Amino acid sequence: MSPTRSPHADVASPSGRAPVPGRVAEVRAGLATVLPAAVAIACTGATFGVLVVQSGLPWWWAPLCQAVVFAGSLEFVLVGLAVASAPLGTVALTALLVNSRHVFYALSFPLDRVHGRLARLYSIHTLTDEAYALTATPAARTWSGTRILTIQAALQVSWVAGGLLGVGLGSLLPPEVPGLGFAFTALFVVLAMDAHRATGSLPFPLVAAACATAAAVWAPHDMLLVAMVAYVCVLLGVWGTAGLRAGRRGPVLADEGGARVVLTGGGKHRAAATDAAVPDAAGTRSTGDEGGPAPGNPDGDRDEHRGGPRV
DSSP: OOOOOOTTSOEEOTTSSSEEOOHHHHHHHHHHHHHHHHHHHHHHHHHHHHHHHHTTOOTTHHHHHHHHTOOHHHHHHHHHHHHTTOOHHHHHHHHHHHTTTHHHHTTTOOGGGOOSHHHHHHHHHTOOHHHHHHHOSGGGGGOOHHHHHHHHHHHHHHHHHHHHHHHHHTTTSOSOOTTGGGHHHHHHHHHHHHHHHHHOOSHHHHHHHHHHHHHHHHOGGGHHHHHHHHHHHHHHHHHHHHHHHHHHHOOEEEEETTEEEEEETTEEEEEESSSOOEEOTTSOEEOSOOSSSOTTOTTOSEETTTTEEOO
């Protein structure tokens, strides 16, 4: 007798290669991923609610702005503009400058994993700094749209809920709480640390810090926009250089036994993953191994199975 299969078991994909997680499992995975950031977002949203009440604006202004605008740093700026009765042109220009960084988020955000027109529109609307930081990891390229939307929706709900809490507590707190303004900055520091742990790349964070420092010195009024443009230019330069180097080596076909298999004019050859290929006295190419022929090829210079010199 075959064992009874649970109705909540994963459903096999049409190709039969691997099981596809159920939607409930993906929602749970998204909630587990977003929980720490959601708690921080709720606390920051509470500070926004306090700011709205203490600025003399109606209490409903906080949840309405948080749900419709949903851009944390811009919302704090909008409170000051609303109190000062700033013209619409000033508000529009400020929103463009503050949120211009979202243009660069689209370069690596896994929007292709989200299916459906309405789902994509909602994902675009809720693409915040925190959502981008949580979904910009290499692992997120394989996440389902359900998990990504769960992360974004949880962040928005936490933001609005925190704002409502702040509205209720606004009349009980003093006008200024020392250190409360640093909460938003501390959140981004933690997200940057998590992103570094996920990628393990040290040079790129240092390049980003250098771009930010240079922009702060030479363009303090447009520091964020200038820094991000400079950083993207550096990334494009690195990507282009890597592409040129790969073109000189030939297209990589596969990795076999720790060595690259490349396609050159003489046929299919193997190249050591770390040792540079150098010409020997006979004019053939060697991987730099000393003391005899390469392992697996006792007959000498040529690879009898691949019909060409070893590179």
